[in-house]
Amino acid sequence: MNLAEKILAGKAGRERVEPGEILEFEVDVVMMNDLTGPLAIESFREIAEKVWDPSRVVMVLDHQMPANSIEIARDHAMMRNFAREQGIENLFAEGVCHQVLAEKGFALPGLLILGADSHTCTQGAFGCFATGIGSSDLAAAMAEGKLWLRVPESVKIVLRGRLGRRVYPKDVILYLVGEIGADGATYRALEFHGEVVREMSVGGRMTLCNMGVEMGAKTALVPPDAKTLRYVRGRARFPFRVVRPDQEAEYAEEREYSLEGLEPMVACPPRVDRVRPVREVEGKEIDQAFLGSCTNGRTEDLLEAARILKGRKIHPRVRMLVVPSSRETYLEAARLGILEKLLKAGAILGPPGCGACMGSYIGVLAPGEVCVSSSNRNFRGRMGSPEAEIYLASPATVAASALTGRLTDPRDV
Amino acid sequence: MARVWVLGDNVSTDDIIPGRYLVKRDPEELGKHVFENLLPDFSSRVRKGDVIVAGRNFGCGSSREQAPLALKGAGVGAVIAESFARIFFRNAINQGLPVLICKGVSSSFSQGEEVEYDLGKGVVINVSRGIELRAEPLPDFLLSILRAGGLIPYLKAKRRDRL
Numbered sequence: 001m002n003l004a005e006k007i008l009a010g011k012a013g014r015e016r017v018e019p020g021e022i023l024e025f026e027v028d029v030v031m032m033n034d035l036t037g038p039l040a041i042e043s044f045r046e047i048a049e050k051v052w053d054p055s056r057v058v059m060v061l062d063h064q065m066p067a068n069s070i071e072i073a074r075d076h077a078m079m080r081n082f083a084r085e086q087g088i089e090n091l092f093a094e095g096v097c098h099q100v101l102a103e104k105g106f107a108l109p110g111l112l113i114l115g116a117d118s119h120t121c122t123q124g125a126f127g128c129f130a131t132g133i134g135s136s137d138l139a140a141a142m143a144e145g146k147l148w149l150r151v152p153e154s155v156k157i158v159l160r161g162r163l164g165r166r167v168y169p170k171d172v173i174l175y176l177v178g179e180i181g182a183d184g185a186t187y188r189a190l191e192f193h194g195e196v197v198r199e200m201s202v203g204g205r206m207t208l209c210n211m212g213v214e215m216g217a218k219t220a221l222v223p224p225d226a227k228t229l230r231y232v233r234g235r236a237r238f239p240f241r242v243v244r245p246d247q248e249a250e251y252a253e254e255r256e257y258s259l260e261g262l263e264p265m266v267a268c269p270p271r272v273d274r275v276r277p278v279r280e281v282e283g284k285e286i287d288q289a290f291l292g293s294c295t296n297g298r299t300e301d302l303l304e305a306a307r308i309l310k311g312r313k314i315h316p317r318v319r320m321l322v323v324p325s326s327r328e329t330y331l332e333a334a335r336l337g338i339l340e341k342l343l344k345a346g347a348i349l350g351p352p353g354c355g356a357c358m359g360s361y362i363g364v365l366a367p368g369e370v371c372v373s374s375s376n377r378n379f380r381g382r383m384g385s386p387e388a389e390i391y392l393a394s395p396a397t398v399a400a401s402a403l404t405g406r407l408t409d410p411r412d413v
Numbered sequence: 414m415a416r417v418w419v420l421g422d423n424v425s426t427d428d429i430i431p432g433r434y435l436v437k438r439d440p441e442e443l444g445k446h447v448f449e450n451l452l453p454d455f456s457s458r459v460r461k462g463d464v465i466v467a468g469r470n471f472g473c474g475s476s477r478e479q480a481p482l483a484l485k486g487a488g489v490g491a492v493i494a495e496s497f498a499r500i501f502f503r504n505a506i507n508q509g510l511p512v513l514i515c516k517g518v519s520s521s522f523s524q525g526e527e528v529e530y531d532l533g534k535g536v537v538i539n540v541s542r543g544i545e546l547r548a549e550p551l552p553d554f555l556l557s558i559l560r561a562g563g564l565i566p567y568l569k570a571k572r573r574d575r576l
Contacts, residue, residue, distance in 0.1 A: 022552075039478055042438070043565045047572060057524045062437075071436035118476040118500055134478035134504035136564040141567075182423055183470035187499050216470065216498055269422065334505040358475075379425040379474060382432070386450035 002154040002249040003153045003221050004189035006130040010066040010243070011112045013036075017372050019153040019252065028111040028128075033097045033110045034065060034300040035360075036116035036183030038075045038133070041082050043139035052145035054087040055237075058106055060097035062353040095326025098122040098294040102206065103328050105235030106368040108244040109224040114141050119294050119364075119376065121212045125205035126232065127243065129189075132213060140209040152218045153252035154189040159196035161260035166410040168304070168373065169204035170272040170296055170394035172196065173211045173266040176257070178275025186216030188252065191245065196259050197222055202231045203298040209374050210295045214272040264409050267392035277364045278397055286370045286391075288381075289313065289402035290363055291347075292355040294373035296395050297325030299332045301374065305399035307412055309345035315405030320347040320398075321363045323355030347402075372401045414527045414540055415462045420435070420466035423453070426475045427502065427527050430483040444486025460487040464528050468494065472501025481505040491530060493518050493537055493548065506555050509563035513537065515548035532556060536549055558561040 001009060001016055009017045011025040032040050037059060044051075051057050059079055067073035067390065075254055076093075083091040092100045101107050105122040113130035114120070116138040133141070141147040147234050157205035190212050205222045209327035210231070212220030218330065222228075223244050232240075263277040264391075291305050302324060322342050324330040330352050333339050343349065350356075356363025357375040365371055373383070378390035394402070396410035403413055428451045430443055437443050448455040453552035465471075465484070471494035472480060481504050484492065491511040495518060505512045513530060515537045522528065526541035533552030552557070 035432075036476060036478070039482075046565050047568045063432075063569060069436065075436060116476055120476075132476040134476050134507060136478060136507035137503065140564060182473060183496060183498070186470070186496060211573050213500075216473065218499055286469055295532060315488065350435060359427075360431075360433040362433065377425075377427070379427040382425075382427045382451035 001246055003127065003223055003243065003245040004129055004152060004154050004219065004288045005189050006245065007110055007112060007244050008151055010110070017151045019151050021151045024146050025112055027114055027141050027147060028144055029056050029058060029100055029106045029113045031060065031097055031113065031120065032140060033063055033117050033136055034061045034072065034075055034079065037079050038231050039135035040116055040138040040142070041078065043136050044142055044214055047139065048143035050249035051088065051142045053087050054089070056376045057088050057090065057142060058101060059083055059088060060100050061093040062096050063092050063358065065353050066351060068361060072300060078080040081377065084384060095329070096294040096297065096354055098210070099298065099325040101392060103235065103326055104336040105232065105237040108232055108236050108238065108240040109228060110241045110399065114138065114147060118213045119210050121217065121219045122206050122210040122294055124209040124219050124221040125202060126365060127222060129219055129221065130161055131219045135398055136187070141403065142388040152187055152189045154191050155185060155253040156191050156193060156251040158256040159192065159194035159254060161195060161196060162257045163259060164260065164342040165265060166396050167262050168394045168396060169207040172259060172260060174209050174267050174275050174392060175262060177211055177214050177267065177273050178265070180213065180215045180375030182271060183216045184271040185212070188217055190217045190220040191350065192222045196224070198296050199299060201409055202227055203300050203313040205297055228366070243261055264397050264411065265395060266397065266407065267378055269378045269389040270390065272378060278393065278407060282407050282409055284370065284401065284407040286318060286372050286401055286407060288363060288365060289398050290356040290371060290373040290375060291317055291320065291395055291398050292325060293357045294325060296374035297323055297329065299329050301395040302333045302338045302342065303336070304396045306341040306400040308396060310341045311401060312403060314346040317405050318402050320402040321350055322347045322355055326352050356383055372398050372407060374398045377395065414529055417464045417466045417522050417526055418527050419522050419524050420465060420467040422474055422494045423470045424467055425473050426477050426480040429480040430477065435477055435479050436480070440482050440486030444485035444488070449485040452540045456487055459489065462490040463488065465492040465543055466519065467492065467519055469496045471497050473498040476496060477498045478504045480507040487512050493509045493530060495519055506558055507564035509559055512560055513548040515546055519544055521546055521554065523573045532559065538576050
């Protein structure tokens with residue numbers, strides 16, 4: 001069995017499972033955020049009194065935290081009350097849910113994680129089966145500790161070669177989204193292999209898995225290795241069992257990509273799969289640069305930006321918004337002097353969380369404005385006005401573009 | 414019989430209901446803003462029971478269940494598309510909004526034509542043109558969730574039966 005099947009078989013209490021089977025699975029962790037949680041809680045109250053296991057329910061206030069409206073403040077209060085009433089100790093308000101889930105030791109090899117956020121697939125970087133669900137499913141899973149799922153077909157993606165200078169996991173995943181298409185992996189599980197993945201940091205693997213859903217994938221997974229175990233050691237909340245795919249595992253499809261010579265890439269508005277090398281669109285004037293999100297708001301991302309911006313000033317027309325993805329990231333970046341370099345270059349720092357990614361908090365775009373962003377979606381109206389344009393790129397490309405005021409290949413600055 | 418609205422490929426959940434409205438949960442309130450960025454006059458012109466006919470990957474993007482809730486609140490009776498993003502598909506069923514996967518549907522309808530559909534049999538008919546298309550029939554257990562009005566009412570009824 002491949003990795004997705006092997007994890008799911010265990011959670012269904014079966015010897016094996018086949019793609020297409022619809023089964024009920026035991027859930028290890030359920031997660032909600034402040035935009036999906038309130039609806040889930042209201043639904044939960046209609047079907048149950050107590051959550052099945054308060055230690056396995058994670059609540060994260062991240063999309064609009066601290067609150068920027070009375071409505072969201074009311075929702076945060078409602079979530080805090082629910083946590084108190086249910087004895088849920090894992091309520092966090094210190095960063096993007098996907099980053100927090102990993103840092104707090106909930107993303108562990110072999111687990112089944114259901115999150116009411118589409119980017120829950122990010123956790124697959126740790127060799128678990130993690131997928132996004134809506135609020136009703138979350139309510140049901142919270143009540144029962146179980147949920148039905150269809151076993152997905154898996155695609156083995158082998159990434160060969162070595163990434164060149166200032167080419168990052170974000171460029172890899174943008175390239176793959178461009179090749180596979182916005183619905184090219186619908187319902188499937190993506191299993192990543194190859195030396196490029198092996199060489200990647202845990203954070204880079206999170207970037208890779210994060211955008212699996214931008215191809216329609218149900219989940220994305222990296223088989224766990226020594227790096228995975230090093231990260232989870234000392235963090236793990238639960239005992240876990242490392243699950244790896246069988247040597248003779250079967251896949252619906254196998255794709256191999258040689259990434260030797262891959263260039264910095266950008267996804268052009270308004271589609272995640274309209275992907276081109278930065279070189280082909282460079283020179284496009286920008287108004288805002290956003291560095292952050294569950295895709296690319298980690299210390300290593302901020303560090304790359306700081307390397308480019310150190311001792312320099314961002315372009316006077318550009319506002320650059322930096323949002324570390326969590327308090328841990330914030331502290332680490334502060335300790336390493338990264339924040340100081342970014343601030344001196346003219347960046348604005350936001351509180352840890354989702355930042356400008358989804359147009360309901362800070363960094364909202366005006367009609368006609370152009371933003372280069374390290375986040376994962378460039379849909380019409382995503383970050384504010386439907387007449388604004390969003391280009392998705394690596395943290396280095398975001399920093400280089402902030403510096404020049406135009407979309408810029410980071411190898412040129 | 415229902416009237417159709419024809420949309421293209423990759424209609425995202427940001428198109429269906431922009432992020433700034435997610436703090437709302439009342440379906441009618443959400444319904445006032447449905448497709449606001451895509452078709453600004455949709456909510457004033459949509460009639461109860463109207464059907465959305467769309468291309469590939471309808472509902473791509475976020476897991477916000479406010480998306481099917483907004484469509485329902487606006488009075489949309491069903492969405493028939495070439496394909497759906499999986500989270501939206503599941504959320505729609507869970508909110509009691511009928512969804513049908515039907516290859517060829519986007520090129521078989523024009524704005525305002527009349528449609529009939531059968532979820533269990535997997536049939537979509539363009540009444541205006543007199544043509545019939547095959548859709549993927551919904552399995553029985555999804556039909557029972559739809560019939561109950563969504564996952565939560567379905568589970569409530571199941572719990573009542575157990576007591």
